[in-house]
Amino acid sequence: MTPLVLGQLNVELTDCADTDDWCKSVYELTRNQWLASSANWLIAKPLSILLILVIAIIIRLVARRLIDRLTKANGGGRIPALLRPLKERAPQALGSILSERRAQRAKTIGSVFKSITSVIVFGTAFMMILAELGVNLAPVLASAGILGVAIGFGAQNVVKDFLSGVFMMLEDQYGVGDVVDVGEASGTVEAVGLRITTMRDVNGTVWYVRNGEILRVGNSSQGFAVAVVDVPIGYGADVEQATEVIDRVATQVTDNEPVSDDVLEPPDVLGVERVSAAEGIMLRVTVKTRPGRQWAVQRSLRAHIMGAFEEAGIQGPVVRGFGTSE
Known part of the structure; x- marks a missing residue:
C-alpha cells in the first residue's frame, strides 16, 4: 500500500474512537466512512x-x-x-x-x-x-411508577381479588371438594382461581364468588366434622327411657357399615338440649365423623332413632292446631 493511501486511511480512521473496534473493522472491510462511523448503531x-x-x-x-x-x-x-x-x-x-x-x-x-x-x-x-x-432511564421509571399507580386505582377491585386469591392459595383456606360457607353462598367448591371461586350448592346452582369479596369462610371439610341430631319427644314421654333408646340405637348404627366407615368416635348422648311449647323436649346426640360425611350420618341416625321410638311407644311432641279443630 502506498504512503499516500496509508496517510488517507489514518486520517479517515481518526473519526473512529480509539477503542471502537467495530468502526475500524467495518472501514477496513468496506472502505466506507459512513458505514464505519455508523457501525456502532448498525x-x-x-x-x-x-x-x-x-x-x-x-x-x-x-x-x-x-x-x-x-x-x-x-x-x-x-x-x-x-x-x-x-x-x-x-x-x-x-x-x-x-x-x-x-x-x-x-x-x-x-x-x-x-x-x-x-x-x-x-x-x-x-x-x-x-x-x-x-x-435516560430516570424519566422512564418515573413514568412507569405514575402509570402503575393509575392502573392500580382503576383496577383496584381486580388487584384485590388477585391478592386475596394468592393468600388463599398459600394458606390453603379451602380447595376443590370442600364444603364451605362464604356468606352469600354455600356449597361444594368446584374450582379455585386467583380471582374467582366456583361453588355449587345443594340445589345445583353454580355460584361464582370474587375472592376479594369473601370476608369470612366456614369450612366443613377440614380435620373432622360433627353430626348433630336433635330428637323431639312429648312432655308425657319418659326422658330417661328415650335417652337409653337413643344411646342404644346410635351405638348400633355407628358400629355397623356403611356408617361405621364415616365415624371417628363413639356417639355422645348429651341429653335434654331445650324445652319449648312448640317442639316439646329436645334430646341431642352428637357423633364425630370424617369431614363432609356428617350429613349422611345425621340422616341415618334420625331414621333409626325415630323407628326405635315408634317401637318403644315413646310419644312425640303434639303440634297444636295441625289437623285438629279448635
Whole structure:
C-alpha cells in the first residue's frame, strides 16, 4: 500500500474512537466512512440487543421448566415439591379429590410464579435495551411508577381479588371438594382461581364468588366434622327411657357399615338440649365423623332413632292446631 493511501486511511480512521473496534473493522472491510462511523448503531447495538433478548428468553424458559418440575406430582398421591413447605389443611379422607385439589393448587401457584418470573426477566431486559440505546432511564421509571399507580386505582377491585386469591392459595383456606360457607353462598367448591371461586350448592346452582369479596369462610371439610341430631319427644314421654333408646340405637348404627366407615368416635348422648311449647323436649346426640360425611350420618341416625321410638311407644311432641279443630 502506498504512503499516500496509508496517510488517507489514518486520517479517515481518526473519526473512529480509539477503542471502537467495530468502526475500524467495518472501514477496513468496506472502505466506507459512513458505514464505519455508523457501525456502532448498525451492528454493535443490534447484536447487543439480540444477545439481551436471547439470554432473557433462555432464563425465562429455564425458570418455567423449573417451576413445572416443582408443581408436578410424581404420582402415588405424593405432594408436589412446591407445596411441601406450605401448610396443607386438606383432609386425607378426600381421597381422589385431594389429588385434584393439590394439582390445582400447585398449578395456580405455579402460574403466579411464572407470571412474576416473566415480568421480572422481560422487565429487566427492556431496561437493559433502553440503556443500550442511550435512553435516560430516570424519566422512564418515573413514568412507569405514575402509570402503575393509575392502573392500580382503576383496577383496584381486580388487584384485590388477585391478592386475596394468592393468600388463599398459600394458606390453603379451602380447595376443590370442600364444603364451605362464604356468606352469600354455600356449597361444594368446584374450582379455585386467583380471582374467582366456583361453588355449587345443594340445589345445583353454580355460584361464582370474587375472592376479594369473601370476608369470612366456614369450612366443613377440614380435620373432622360433627353430626348433630336433635330428637323431639312429648312432655308425657319418659326422658330417661328415650335417652337409653337413643344411646342404644346410635351405638348400633355407628358400629355397623356403611356408617361405621364415616365415624371417628363413639356417639355422645348429651341429653335434654331445650324445652319449648312448640317442639316439646329436645334430646341431642352428637357423633364425630370424617369431614363432609356428617350429613349422611345425621340422616341415618334420625331414621333409626325415630323407628326405635315408634317401637318403644315413646310419644312425640303434639303440634297444636295441625289437623285438629279448635
